[in-house]
Amino acid sequence: xxxxxxMPSYAPRGVGALRGxxxxxxxxxEALGNAQLRRNLGHATATIRAKRAAVVGEVxxxxxxxxxxxxIKAVTMAxxxxxxxxxxxxxxxRGGTVHWARDANEANRxxxxxxxxxxxxxxxxxxxxATQEIGLNEALAEAGIAAWExxxxxxxxxxxxxxxxxxxxxxxxxxxxxxREIFLRExxxxxxxxxxxxxxxxxAARAHLRRKFLTAKVAVSGANFAVAETGTLAVVESEGxxxxxxxxxxxxxxxxxxxxxxxxWRDLEVFLQLLPRSxxxxxxxxxxxxxxxxxxxxxxxxxxxxxxDNGRTAVLSDEVGRAALHCIRCSACLNVCPVYERTxxxxxxSVYPGPIGAILSPQLTGIxxxxxxxxxxSLCGACYDVCxxxxxxxxxxxxxxxxxxxxxxxxxxxxxxxVTMAAAGWTMARPARFRGAERLLRVGRVLGRRRGRIGAxxxxxxxxxxxxxxxxxxxxxxxxWWRRTRGTS
Amino acid sequence: MTSREIVLARIRSANAxxxxxxxxxxPEVPRAYRVRxxxxxxxxxxxxxxxxxxxxxxxxxxxxxxxxxxxxIAGVLPRTARLIVPSGLPDGWAPAGAVTDDGSxxxxxxxxxxxxLTGCAAAVAETGTIALDGSAGQGRRAISLVPDRHVCVVxxxxxxxxxxxxxxxxxxxxxxxxxxxxxxxxxxxxQRVEGVHGPRTLTVIIATG
Numbered sequence: 001x002x003x004x005x006x007m008p009s010y011a012p013r014g015v016g017a018l019r020g021x022x023x024x025x026x027x028x029x030e031a032l033g034n035a036q037l038r039r040n041l042g043h044a045t046a047t048i049r050a051k052r053a054a055v056v057g058e059v060x061x062x063x064x065x066x067x068x069x070x071x072i073k074a075v076t077m078a079x080x081x082x083x084x085x086x087x088x089x090x091x092x093x094r095g096g097t098v099h100w101a102r103d104a105n106e107a108n109r110x111x112x113x114x115x116x117x118x119x120x121x122x123x124x125x126x127x128x129x130a131t132q133e134i135g136l137n138e139a140l141a142e143a144g145i146a147a148w149e150x151x152x153x154x155x156x157x158x159x160x161x162x163x164x165x166x167x168x169x170x171x172x173x174x175x176x177x178x179x180r181e182i183f184l185r186e187x188x189x190x191x192x193x194x195x196x197x198x199x200x201x202x203x204a205a206r207a208h209l210r211r212k213f214l215t216a217k218v219a220v221s222g223a224n225f226a227v228a229e230t231g232t233l234a235v236v237e238s239e240g241x242x243x244x245x246x247x248x249x250x251x252x253x254x255x256x257x258x259x260x261x262x263x264x265w266r267d268l269e270v271f272l273q274l275l276p277r278s279x280x281x282x283x284x285x286x287x288x289x290x291x292x293x294x295x296x297x298x299x300x301x302x303x304x305x306x307x308x309d310n311g312r313t314a315v316l317s318d319e320v321g322r323a324a325l326h327c328i329r330c331s332a333c334l335n336v337c338p339v340y341e342r343t344x345x346x347x348x349x350s351v352y353p354g355p356i357g358a359i360l361s362p363q364l365t366g367i368x369x370x371x372x373x374x375x376x377x378s379l380c381g382a383c384y385d386v387c388x389x390x391x392x393x394x395x396x397x398x399x400x401x402x403x404x405x406x407x408x409x410x411x412x413x414x415x416x417x418x419v420t421m422a423a424a425g426w427t428m429a430r431p432a433r434f435r436g437a438e439r440l441l442r443v444g445r446v447l448g449r450r451r452g453r454i455g456a457x458x459x460x461x462x463x464x465x466x467x468x469x470x471x472x473x474x475x476x477x478x479x480x481w482w483r484r485t486r487g488t489s
Numbered sequence: 490m491t492s493r494e495i496v497l498a499r500i501r502s503a504n505a506x507x508x509x510x511x512x513x514x515x516p517e518v519p520r521a522y523r524v525r526x527x528x529x530x531x532x533x534x535x536x537x538x539x540x541x542x543x544x545x546x547x548x549x550x551x552x553x554x555x556x557x558x559x560x561x562i563a564g565v566l567p568r569t570a571r572l573i574v575p576s577g578l579p580d581g582w583a584p585a586g587a588v589t590d591d592g593s594x595x596x597x598x599x600x601x602x603x604x605x606l607t608g609c610a611a612a613v614a615e616t617g618t619i620a621l622d623g624s625a626g627q628g629r630r631a632i633s634l635v636p637d638r639h640v641c642v643v644x645x646x647x648x649x650x651x652x653x654x655x656x657x658x659x660x661x662x663x664x665x666x667x668x669x670x671x672x673x674x675x676x677x678x679x680q681r682v683e684g685v686h687g688p689r690t691l692t693v694i695i696a697t698g
């Protein structure tokens with residue numbers, strides 16, 4: 001086979017949810033002004049951090065599990081083509097049908113055609129990042145097919161005409177009273193006496209979705225894992241909505257990113273320990289469903305598996321950035337991130353928020369389309385510490401910043417950094433110039449005299465002070481001090 | 490080229506680009522983590538641990554000698570409960586009046602049952618997990634899902650300590666469900682609420698010896 005040369009194939013524009021409307025700094029500024037949002041997020045992330053820390057702490061071999069998880073993913077990616085072909089063969093031999101989708105548009109078309117072929121005008125859905133990413137619900141709606149989200153948080157987002165803001169808990173930005181209001185407004189069958197007690201809200205969702213589960217003909221799911229050697233798919237969940245969708249309808253369509261694979265059945269023993277403790281902070285999630293093709297007399301009798309690229313092979317081609325494909329979507333990195341905790345998920349624009357989103361989204365779309373995300377981090381490294389598969393997110397962030405600057409300079413657009421660095425180089429080349437620059441700092445002392453720091457500078461320096469303060473320059477610089485004391489102290 | 494060929498070609502070219510044409514490095518997967526626990530399957534330490542984990546998940550737990558299982562089953566089910574059972578349960582477990590599933594009932598018909606009684610394939614003490622694999626005494630997945638109460642009998646020798654020990658006992662080609670407590674959600678302010686779409690009540694009977 002000839003080597004496939006040419007540009008990496010990114011996720012296409014105009015479809016799906018990988019790109020936001022605003023750059024991160026603008027979106028973050030707006031989010032920071034929302035006190036309710038910050039309260040909800042602060043409360044929720046603190047709760048989940050404590051739960052995770054407790055259940056991870058009781059696993060003596062946690063680091064060994066992380067090392068194994070990291071290595072399994074690296075080994076998988078090295079021979080991803082062979083593992084996918086093996087998965088396809090196993091699924092097909094067990095009565096399933098495998099489809100390949102280059103991008104979001106093709107995946108949406110495949111699923112739409114399959115739903116139509118099944119004679120259905122509605123589907124029940126298990127929470128799935130891949131189908132969010134490709135905008136499947138919107139594509140189905142255009143084809144006149146209603147998609148019912150059945151995960152409680154996804155239901156809250158869907159009924160609220162809202163966007164998900166967290167990988168695991170998409171409605172994390174909503175508190176109980178907001179959820180109650182959404183249910184009262186949008187659920188025609190809800191008890192008007194509904195309170196904001198979480199148990200009551202969960203029961204309202206149960207009642208609302210029960211008939212859908214019992215009568216749906218077609219379900220659409222994602223997958224947490226697929227085992228190449230056996231053709232087994234796995235969905236990990238809590239509420240039982242996943243089991244309902246994976247068991248009761250006649251037709252099941254699973255959309256899965258090509259990176260979700262593990263080579264062997266045994267590999268699951270690592271991930272089924274890492275994932276629940278990292279994501280919900282439980283020793284094990286309430287339900288895990290595992291199925292291989294079709295089982296006569298048990299569950300859906302028609303099974304389709306859609307394997308999705310949509311930019312993943314572009315990520316794979318980056319020597320450093322490809323580790324982002326190891327992500328098992330636990331969201332531990334979101335919960336510990338000081339940036340995510342304050343801005344929430346919407347500011348990232350993409351369906352993948354937080355630290356993992358900051359390295360995944362720009363690589364899926366091409367950096368140009370998510371250029372502000374690699375900068376949406378303080379590089380504190382908390383994300384790396386909690387990542388169950390040891391993705392070195394800070395290193396990849398820095399790497400992507402480098403790629404961004406390189407790509408811009410190739411396009412001969414002098415960036416503000418390039419201009420600043422050139423000016424600094426000129427100034428520092430001669431002692432006289434540097435002395436002159438130091439004298440200019442006195443102006444800064446005037447600017448910062450009231451608060452001890454400088455909050456705003458005129459353009460183009462405003463780009464720096466838009467999100468940071470500058471310290472007030474000292475009354476005496478190091479060189480001045482050296483001259484005064486003649487270097488004797 | 491088909492989409493299949495294009496995606497596979499993209500993967501090969503991406504892997505070649507990332508390794509600068511060199512063959513992929515494939516380090517051995519380090520499996521220094523714990524595979525076997527220190528306790529043998531079915532020991533009382535494991536039964537205690539399993540009980541604790543299940544109680545933590547708000548499941549009901551009863552321990553009894555195997556001979557007393559039918560009595561305990563009768564005790565945990567309300568007298569009027571409409572009960573469905575899979576075929577292949579040990580003799581005497583199913584109370585009088587229980588309906589044996591013959592595969593003909595659709596989900597709406599299953600919804601008319603209050604409870605289901607099954608055995609299991611294996612259980613993990615450390616995580617409080619019970620595995621169902623659809624073999625005799627467990628039935629198809631729908632019957633242990635739709636009724637609101639699931640009564641599950643675990644034999645002591647089915648209880649292993651670790652997750653790796655569990656997976657080694659399971660056949661991946663069977664439809665598998667791993668159950669760790671009743672259905673639950675943490676979607677509202679990350680506060681755990683037991684009982685959503687799956688059975689809201691899980692009762693586990695551990696049969697010892």
